[in-house]
Amino acid sequence: MASVEVSLKEMMTAVEGALGAAVVDYTSGMALGTLGGSRDLDLTVASAGNTDVIRAKVRTMEQLGLKSRIEDFLITLESQYHLIRLASSRSGNGLFLYLVLDKDRSNLAMARHQLRRVEEELEV
Template identity: 60%
Template sequence: MLCQRVEGYLMDIETALKEAMTIDGAIGASLVDYESGMMLGSAGGGRTLDLEAASAGNTDVVRAKARTLDALGIKEGIEDILITLDRQYHLIRLLHRGGSPLFFYLALDRPRANLALARHSLRAIARGLDL
């Protein structure tokens, strides 16, 4: 099981992204600075998924949701954001570490993915990321 491999040790960005790509149905993954919209690293993607464009676009999603929560007076942090498409899941997992404005982005092939397990695995990978 993925979580048993990552629990208990720290990973660099490249290793964390490789682990994310082992999640069933993974199409592509990236680690993104949502202040700048720039990727710190990526894995997968290719012709079927432009991770640079997806990462920049999802930066806007994270910022918009944060503004909405602020406007509503909700003082809770965002854990993750899920976007469901006909054939894909797009999962955005925010990292809450010392003010670093980062998120993991994971695109999944919906027919091959287990969403609950993907969320659980991405949470474990995020916990194990050493920045």
């Protein structure tokens, strides 16, 4: 099992082109930890904003009566991928992993695979 700090380091080093990573509590919108980012990529603001995305999708699924579990979200920008993976383990319930990637330097399939692996090992 991995702590938040270890998980963040793993997200940033295991995926080529990683620009920033966060572990976020989506009930409050607060980042439990961040790593990377820049002046143009404020991970705390992005974490709070992505919490709204998750809440909206969960609410929509409830209204539609969908019983499936959300695995991840992909937001594609001109130069970046933003991956959001909801934690499903008992110790990670209510959390999500957020990873920002340079679109030209990253392998999206490998990033999704690595994020799934990190999520499985996360323990808070």
